[in-house]
Structures are given as structure tokens and as C-alpha cells.
Amino acid sequence: MIELARMETVATREEQATLAFSVNGRPVTYRGSPLQRLSHVLRDDLGLIGTKVGCDAGDCGACTVLLNGEPVCACLVAAGQAQGQQITTVEGLSQDSTGARLQQSFLVHGAAQCGACTPGMLVAATALLLRNPSPNETEVMDAIGGVLCRCTGYRKIIAAILDPGAASGADQAPEAGAAVGRRLVRLDGKRKIEGTEIFGADETPAGALALRVVRCPHHRARFRIAGLPEFCAQHPGIHAVFTAKDIPGRNCYGVIPRFADQPVFAENEARFRGEAVAAVVGDVDAVSAWDPADFPVSWDELPPLMEIDAALLPDANRVHANRPDNVLVRGRVVCGDVEKALREADVVVSGEYETGFVEHAYIEPEAGFARRVGDQIEIQACTQSPYMDRSDIAAILGIVPELVRIIPTAVGGGFGSKLDLSVQPFLAIAAWHLNQPVRMVYSRVESIVSTTKRHPARMKLRAGCTRDGKLLALDFAADFNTGAYSSWGPTVAARVPVHASGPYRVPHYRALTRAVHTHIVPAGAFRGFGVPQAAIAQEQLYDDLANAVGMDRLEFRILNALDDDTPTVTGQVLGEGVGIRACLEALRPHWKAARQRVAQFNSTAAGPLRRGVGVAGMWYGCGNTSLPNPSTVRVGLKQDGRIALHQGAVDIGQGSNTIVTQICADALGAPIERFDLISGDTAVTPDCGKTSASRQTFVTGKAAHMAGTQLRSKILELAHACSCAKIEFADGKVIVEEKGKARNLPLSTLPLDEYGYVITSEATFDPPTSPLDENGQGVPYAVYGFGAHMAEIEVDTELGTIRVLKVTAAHDVGRAINPTLIEGQIEGGVAQGLGMALMEEFFPGKGENLHDYLIPSAGDIPPIESILIEDPSSIGPFGAKGIGEQAVIPTAPAILNALHDATGIRLRKTPATPDRVRAAILAACDGGPRG
Numbered sequence: 001m002i003e004l005a006r007m008e009t010v011a012t013r014e015e016q017a018t019l020a021f022s023v024n025g026r027p028v029t030y031r032g033s034p035l036q037r038l039s040h041v042l043r044d045d046l047g048l049i050g051t052k053v054g055c056d057a058g059d060c061g062a063c064t065v066l067l068n069g070e071p072v073c074a075c076l077v078a079a080g081q082a083q084g085q086q087i088t089t090v091e092g093l094s095q096d097s098t099g100a101r102l103q104q105s106f107l108v109h110g111a112a113q114c115g116a117c118t119p120g121m122l123v124a125a126t127a128l129l130l131r132n133p134s135p136n137e138t139e140v141m142d143a144i145g146g147v148l149c150r151c152t153g154y155r156k157i158i159a160a161i162l163d164p165g166a167a168s169g170a171d172q173a174p175e176a177g178a179a180v181g182r183r184l185v186r187l188d189g190k191r192k193i194e195g196t197e198i199f200g201a202d203e204t205p206a207g208a209l210a211l212r213v214v215r216c217p218h219h220r221a222r223f224r225i226a227g228l229p230e231f232c233a234q235h236p237g238i239h240a241v242f243t244a245k246d247i248p249g250r251n252c253y254g255v256i257p258r259f260a261d262q263p264v265f266a267e268n269e270a271r272f273r274g275e276a277v278a279a280v281v282g283d284v285d286a287v288s289a290w291d292p293a294d295f296p297v298s299w300d301e302l303p304p305l306m307e308i309d310a311a312l313l314p315d316a317n318r319v320h321a322n323r324p325d326n327v328l329v330r331g332r333v334v335c336g337d338v339e340k341a342l343r344e345a346d347v348v349v350s351g352e353y354e355t356g357f358v359e360h361a362y363i364e365p366e367a368g369f370a371r372r373v374g375d376q377i378e379i380q381a382c383t384q385s386p387y388m389d390r391s392d393i394a395a396i397l398g399i400v401p402e403l404v405r406i407i408p409t410a411v412g413g414g415f416g417s418k419l420d421l422s423v424q425p426f427l428a429i430a431a432w433h434l435n436q437p438v439r440m441v442y443s444r445v446e447s448i449v450s451t452t453k454r455h456p457a458r459m460k461l462r463a464g465c466t467r468d469g470k471l472l473a474l475d476f477a478a479d480f481n482t483g484a485y486s487s488w489g490p491t492v493a494a495r496v497p498v499h500a501s502g503p504y505r506v507p508h509y510r511a512l513t514r515a516v517h518t519h520i521v522p523a524g525a526f527r528g529f530g531v532p533q534a535a536i537a538q539e540q541l542y543d544d545l546a547n548a549v550g551m552d553r554l555e556f557r558i559l560n561a562l563d564d565d566t567p568t569v570t571g572q573v574l575g576e577g578v579g580i581r582a583c584l585e586a587l588r589p590h591w592k593a594a595r596q597r598v599a600q601f602n603s604t605a606a607g608p609l610r611r612g613v614g615v616a617g618m619w620y621g622c623g624n625t626s627l628p629n630p631s632t633v634r635v636g637l638k639q640d641g642r643i644a645l646h647q648g649a650v651d652i653g654q655g656s657n658t659i660v661t662q663i664c665a666d667a668l669g670a671p672i673e674r675f676d677l678i679s680g681d682t683a684v685t686p687d688c689g690k691t692s693a694s695r696q697t698f699v700t701g702k703a704a705h706m707a708g709t710q711l712r713s714k715i716l717e718l719a720h721a722c723s724c725a726k727i728e729f730a731d732g733k734v735i736v737e738e739k740g741k742a743r744n745l746p747l748s749t750l751p752l753d754e755y756g757y758v759i760t761s762e763a764t765f766d767p768p769t770s771p772l773d774e775n776g777q778g779v780p781y782a783v784y785g786f787g788a789h790m791a792e793i794e795v796d797t798e799l800g801t802i803r804v805l806k807v808t809a810a811h812d813v814g815r816a817i818n819p820t821l822i823e824g825q826i827e828g829g830v831a832q833g834l835g836m837a838l839m840e841e842f843f844p845g846k847g848e849n850l851h852d853y854l855i856p857s858a859g860d861i862p863p864i865e866s867i868l869i870e871d872p873s874s875i876g877p878f879g880a881k882g883i884g885e886q887a888v889i890p891t892a893p894a895i896l897n898a899l900h901d902a903t904g905i906r907l908r909k910t911p912a913t914p915d916r917v918r919a920a921i922l923a924a925c926d927g928g929p930r931g
């Protein structure tokens with residue numbers, strides 16, 4: 001049995017004690033087990049939810065508090081150890097000027113994105129500043145080295161700590177019509193730095209029962225559950241057990257309805273380790289104390305398919321009976337004549353590349369609660385896709401979607417995985433049957449074993465060019481291990497062939513993909529939908545081509561860069577906003593300087609250290625591939641003169657709450673501080689689609705632009721004024737000024753509409769795309785983002801270790817709505833790309849925690865220089881394009897190209913862990929196969 005229980009159950013609750021200590025300067029008394037974790041005492045008993053729990057194992061640092069001034073992981077401190085001690089949590093930081101100034105600095109520097117790590121970061125940094133008011137960068141990195149952040153890439157956190165008095169550099173209140181382009185402090189930032197943001201685990205309704213899921217401990221197993229009445233009778237406090245038999249509607253869900261195949265509870269056979277088979281619900285203490293090994297289930301382990309090759313064997317068992325060859329779906333984009341072009345090319349290179357599973361490792365594990373409200377079910381949980389959740393929950397409960405209300409909590413990082421259901425169906429079923437609130441929080445282990453991963457890819461390529469470096473052809477074939485259920489496998493298989501050319505003109509092209517089922521936790525969406533994997537292969541191969549024709553690797557890319565008028569591999573001519581050439585050219589001076597530095601270092605280095613520099617380009621279509629993905633935004637003018645912005649784009653840390661408001665404010669011509677933001681809630685915000693595919697700035701931003709523009713028109717219409725008139729928003733009135741004459745529109749006397757506003761405007765935007773034909777030709781995306789990264793690295797050829805010295809990242813964002821937030825996305829993307837390149841690999845069944853699964857910590861991240869290119873899209877709001885996924889794509893190939901530059905080895909399998917790098921270096925020395 002997988003031990004998925006929260007770790008506090010280790011502490012017996014039989015032993016009770018009364019403990020007295022001080023928290024944030026106030027004396028408190030706690031009566032309970034002295035073995036209880038301090039983190040849980042603070043949160044559950046004292047209500048100080050600012051202290052976050054990301055792992056309960058001392059790995060993430062989210063629970064960092066000060067114990068007599070020293071930072072400690074509160075999850076590793078027993079309550080008894082706090083007796084007589086002084087505790088400071090994030091809620092107490094502002095009592096001291098050092099903490100208060102640091103909190104302000106985090107806001108100004110944009111150091112908090114999702115905010116899940118922010119309390120721990122602030123506490124750890126405050127401890128440093130209290131003992132050393134002027135630390136250097138190394139001291140800062142050491143101080144926060146034990147606190148993981150998955151969003152920011154740490155650079156803005158470091159900057160904030162080095163500059164704790166920062167009060168400038170951010171715009172708090174730009175004038176009306178001047179919000180776009182400004183470094184506005186994120187509108188939800190204060191809650192994040194104060195620790196008052198409500199994440200999935202932070203609210204417990206009165207009388208809530210607890211729920212724990214029974215999961216399969218084997219990769220594949222038949223199972224039998226028997227004796228549930230006896231089980232419940234033997235466990236006082238456990239109210240009910242739910243299995244597949246208890247699902248009122250359909251025991252099946254999936255993010256793409258046509259491919260939906262995942263059961264809430266497996267029936268008879270579990271297809272992956274961690275799959276749910278039952279849920280146990282009851283009083284909190286009873287459920288916490290319950291040992292999952294007691295559950296009356298018997299397992300009959302079956303041989304699993306773990307690898308793509310095994311799954312594709314002709315006699316392989318089918319993971320799903322209706323999917324021949326274990327192929328979920330195929331993708332295809334073909335143009336020109338690849339074979340002929342490769343025959344005629346002056347130079348042809350080929351390569352095979354492999355990438356592994358990557359875990360999302362957001363700091364907030366999945367959590368939430370559900371309750372029945374009359375005939376409705378209401379779910380508050382972390383999610384990236386409230387309306388999709390609503391549809392699936394309705395089908396599972398067998399009710400209409402209007403009876404399901406999804407209220408997203410703050411999301412402590414998502415990166416794609418929180419697009420899929422996690423806690424929601426279990427909570428909904430239990431609350432529906434029991435008519436009582438039910439709450440659950442995934443443990444870190446449970447989060448890792450049961451939620452989606454980045455698809456491992458196995459890729460085979462050939463590319464050819466002329467002797468003067470003009471790309472002629474690319475032949476790309478890739479298989480993706482999509483795991484046991486479809487999740488986003490079809491999207492990965494469809495998106496990769498469109499993008500595998502890179503942002504270059506490739507006249508002859510063939511890209512074929514397959515998503516292959518295995519008995520592994522489903523692979524799903526992860527920042528880039530397979531494109532980062534493809535870029536690892538394609539960008540390394542293009543380096544080989546450049547080297548083969550003796551061209552500078554950056555100039556090779558500039559020579560072949562797409563232009564406004566050159567067709568993409570799907571035959572699309574974008575006609576505008578193709579900023580890849582500008583990105584690559586912006587890197588030119590940095591490239592030349594870095595190459596000189598590297599050459600100089602290598603010419604004088606006597607030891608095992610070698611340096612290298614690499615570059616890689618990217619492009620990425622914003623929004624769904626050739627499918628509708630509309631967003632609808634509503635704006636209402638209130639009687640008191642304030643403006644309600646209903647925008648349902650879930651802010652998972654990337655900043656959509658702020659960006660969408662900036663766009664709407666300027667379209668309307670109102671100051672930001674006039675806005676009241678109403679964020680995602682299916683009962684009160686229209687559908688803004690999912691937060692994925694780099695679509696919220698572009699799609700929801702455009703809808704907000706349209707809604708703001710329409711509201712302005714309606715106000716002018718009411719005032720009988722022309723479109724050039726100026727509108728001023730004031731308390732209880734609007735003043736319209738035209739040709740030097742001002743006219744007051746008192747709002748309190750105007751009737752209210754169905755939404756309760758004086759005037760409401762609502763607008764929908766769906767990006768114009770077209771279906772792709774059988775060869776993948778057509779218009780898959782209305783707008784693409786472009787970018788290029790350059791990495792300088794140092795390799796220890798004896799140890800196989802790689803240190804990234806600097807990343808320079810140029811991105812065409814169309815229009816930088818908020819440069820601070822965009823830089824934050826770039827830096828966070830670079831950090832995830834670095835992790836993918838050098839350290840991150842999930843092995844199913846092993847290392848299901850943040851101790852063994854390594855993500856970059858502060859000390860791993862080099863200086864990152866962001867260069868923002870603004871080649872606008874006439875479709876995007878104020879010209880803006882997406883940036884979220886774009887930022888992660890080029891980092892790993894740039895680092896791997898730098899590795900080749902430094903050592904001459906071409907690693908075929910990522911991540912480039914020291915053992916692989918060292919083995920490749922040794923093999924190269926022996927003249928054997930490399931990588």
C-alpha cells in the first residue's frame with residue numbers, strides 16, 4: 001500500500017499536553033499532542049494559514065518560520081519543541097521594519113508569483129537581513145537555499161532581498177489610459193506577501209469531513225474490494241466509503257471530451273500506480289488516524305507496460321481495449337517532398353533524442369473542499385480550468401452543469417497539471433451523498449503519484465541544408481509516452497508536428513507523432529505541450545547542420561528565420577508580428593561577447609573546467625490548435641462609480657488578474673484603482689476558458705479590450721457624446737468632456753440591469769484559426785510568440801557537472817503589457833528549462849517526493865537577462881502575444897548546445913545529469929558511442 005497519509009498521523013494523538021509559547025509576539029496556549037508538527041498547529045489550531053505546507057518532509061521550505069529568530073521548517077518541529085519559545089510567522093513579519101520593508105520590496109520587484117513559496121521566502125530572508133542588513137548575492141542564495149520556488153526562477157526574489165528598501169521601479173497608480181506597458185505591482189500581490197491568500201488547503205468549512213483516497217500500489221493490478229460494511233463498523237468516525245459503484249453519473253472524465261477515458265475510481269483493474277480505487281470519508285481525527293493498510297482490498301498484480309517499445313509490440317496487451325497498438329492518437333504535418341529534398345541537400349545530419357518524465361512540482365499540493373447547496377454542488381479547489389471542471393463534475397454526478405459551481409481558490413502553481421481534475425470528483429461525490437462539506441489535501445507523495453507529468457519523448461530526426469546554410473528539409477518522428485489515460489496526449493501529438501520545425505523556413509517537412517499508452521501515471525499538459533521536448537532535438541540538430549557547413553550557429557538561425565511573408569510548415573503566412581529574427585539579432589552582441597569569453601577561458605584553463613555557449617530559438621502558437629477557445633469578459637459600471645471586471649481567467653501566478661485589468665482599464669480609459677476584480681467563479685464570471693496554451697493575455701486580454709471599448713461606447717452613447725470625448729470616472733458619477741464642455745452623468749439615479757450595474761458590456765473573443773487538412777495544412781493559431789535563448793555554461797569534465805553561468809533571453813511579446821510580470825515569466829521559464837536540461841527526471845515508482853525529485857533551487861539559477869521585443873500582432877490586445885510557455889522552450893536546447901560547444905559531446909538523453917555527461921565524455925575519449 002502506498003503510504004499516502006499526511007505525516008501528522010505518525011504522531012499519536014493519545015498523548016496530550018498543554019503547551020505555551022509565543023507566536024508573533026502574542027502568548028498562545030495549545031492543547032494537543034506534543035508530537036504534532038508545528039506547521040499544523042499554526043495552521044489548524046491557531047488559524048495562521050500563511051505558513052504553507054508543500055511536503056511535510058523538510059524538502060520545500062514553504063513552512064519556514066522563525067524559532068527564536070532562526071529559520072526552521074515548521075513541519076519538522078514538534079509542537080513540544082515550541083514550549084516556551086518565540087515563533088514568528090509571515091503574519092508577524094510586518095511588526096518589524098525589516099520584515100515590512102522586505103514585503104514591500106517583494107511587491108515592487110515582482111518576487112511573488114503564485115505566492116505559495118512567498119511566506120517561507122520572506123521569513124527566511126527576514127532572518128538573514130536581521131543578522132546581516134547588507135548581504136551579498138551569495139549570502140542571499142544561501143539563506144533561501146532551502147526554500148523552493150517553482151514559479152519565479154528566484155532572480156526577482158534575490159533582487160528584492162538585496163534591495164529591501166525598494167519603493168520605486170513599480171507603478172502603483174498610473175493615470176487613466178496609461179496602464180499598459182507599466183510595471184504595475186500585481187493587484188493580488190498584497191495577499192501573497194501578507195500570507196492571507198487563500199489556497200486550496202487554507203479554508204475549512206464548519207463541520208467538514210475529511211477524505212482520503214485509497215490508491216493502487218502497483219503499476220497494474222486487478223483488485224477486489226469486499227467487506228465495506230464491516231470495515232466501517234470497525235472504524236468509528238469513518239462515515240462512508242465510496243467506490244465506482246457510488247458514482248451517480250458517469251465514471252469517466254477527461255479534458256478532451258472525445259478522448260475522455262479516466263475513471264474517478266478504477267473498476268476491477270487499476271492501470272497505474274497511484275490510481276484511485278476508493279475514498280474513505282469521516283471525522284478528521286478518525287480519517288487522519290486510519291491506516292490505509294487496513295482497507296479491505298486485495299490486489300492481483302499484473303505485468304505492466306512501462307516503455308513505449310513494449311507498448312508498441314504487436315502482441316502487447318492493450319491498455320484500453322478500444323485503442324489498437326496502444327496508440328491513443330497520431331499527429332501529422334507534411335509539406336513539400338522531404339525525401340527528394342534530403343537527397344538533393346548538400347549536407348544531411350541525423351539524430352535520435354530522448355527525454356524523460358518531468359514532474360510539475362508546484363509548491364501547493366492539490367486541495368479543496370466541496371459542499372452541497374440545495375440541489376447544487378459547490379467546489380472550492382485549486383484549478384486552472386473552472387468551466388471544464390464544471391462539465392466533468394456534472395457528468396460524474398449525473399446533473400446539469402448549471403448545478404455545479406466551481407470557485408477556484410488561489411493556485412499555488414499549475415504549469416498545466418491543474419488543468420486536469422484531481423481532488424474535485426472525490427469531494428463532489430462524497431459531499432453529494434453525505435450532504436455535508438468534505439475537504440481533502442493531497443500529500444506531496446499523492447500529488448506526485450497521481451497527477452500528470454510532462455510526456456517523455458523519443459525522437460528521430462534528419463535535416464538537410466545547402467552548402468551555404470539554407471535549410472531545405474526536416475524529417476521528424478516522435479513517440480510520446482502518454483501513460484494510462486488520454487489527458488492532454490492528443491494535444492501534445494497535434495501541437496508538436498506544427499512546431500517541430502522551430503521558427504524557421506523549412507520548405508520540405510514531415511513531422512509524425514504518436515501518443516502511446518503505457519501503465520504509468522498519465523502524462524498531460526506541462527508548459528509547452530511537448531514543444532520543449534521537440535525543441536531539444538530540433539535545435540541540437542540545427543547546430544549540427546550549422547557546424548557541418550561551417551557557419552556560426554546564431555547566424556545559421558538568423559539566415560533561416562521565418563519572416564512575416566514566408567510560409568510556416570502548415571502553409572500559414574502570418575503577414576505580421578514574426579519577431580524571431582529580431583530576437584536572434586538582439587542576441588548577436590551578447591553572442592559575440594560570450595564566444596570571446598568562452599574562447600579566452602578555454603585557451604587558458606588548465607584543469608577539468610571547460611566553457612561553452614549555446615543558442616536556441618522557439619516559436620509557440622497562442623491558444624488551442626485549430627480549435628475554438630473563446631473567452632468572455634464582462635465589465636459593469638456600478639452606481640457608486642466603480643467598475644466591476646468579471647474576468648474568469650484563473651491567475652495561477654502568471655499575473656492574469658493584473659494584465660487583464662491593465663488591458664481593460666486602458667481600453668475603457670479608466671484608472672486601475674477604479675476597478676473591482678471579480679475572478680474566476682462559474683456562478684459570477686463568464687467562461688474565460690482554461691489557463692493554458694499561453695492564451696490568457698492574448699485571448700482573455702482581447703475579450704477584456706473589447707468589453708472595455710464597448711463600455712466606453714455605451715457611456716458615450718448615454719451622454720450623447722462623440723467617440724473622441726473624454727470620460728472621467730468619479731464617485732457616483734461619470735463626467736464626459738467634449739469640446740471643452742463637461743457633462744455629469746449621475747449614476748445613482750440610473751436603473752440597474754440584470755447584472756446589477758448601470759451599464760454592462762460583455763464581449764467574446766475567439767482567435768481566428770482554421771482546421772488542418774490531412775497533411776496538417778491550415779491556420780492552427782492566429783498568433784505566435786517567438787524567442788531565443790543563449791546559455792553560457794561551465795562543465796567540469798571530471799565530475800560531469802554543469803554550471804550555467806548566464807542565460808540571455810530575447811522574447812517577442814508583441815506588446816509588453818507589464819514588463820515586470822513578463823520578466824517573471826521568462827525567468828521562471830528559464831529555471832524550469834534549466835531543470836529539464838540538467839536534473840529533472842521522474843521515475844515511476846521511485847523518488848515520489850521533493851527530496852529525490854530535484855528541482856532547481858536558488859543557487860542553481862544564473863543571472864538572467866531578459867530582452868523584450870515588441871513586434872505587435874494586430875489581433876492581440878494592444879498587440880500583445882502570450883509568454884507563459886514560450887519562456888521554457890529554448891532554455892534546455894541552448895544549454896545542451898553549450899554542452900556540445902564546451903566538450904564536443906552530444907547527449908542523446910536528457911536530463912544531462914553528471915553520470916550521463918561523464919559517461920559521454922569517457923565514451924568520446926575512448927572513441928566509443930556518445931551520450
Ligand code: FES
Pocket residue numbers: 039052053054055056057058059060061062063064073074075076
Ligand atoms: S512543508 Fe515543511 S519543508 Fe515542505
Ligand code: FES
Pocket residue numbers: 111112113114115116117118148149150151152363412413653
Ligand atoms: S511564487 Fe514561488 S512557488 Fe510560486
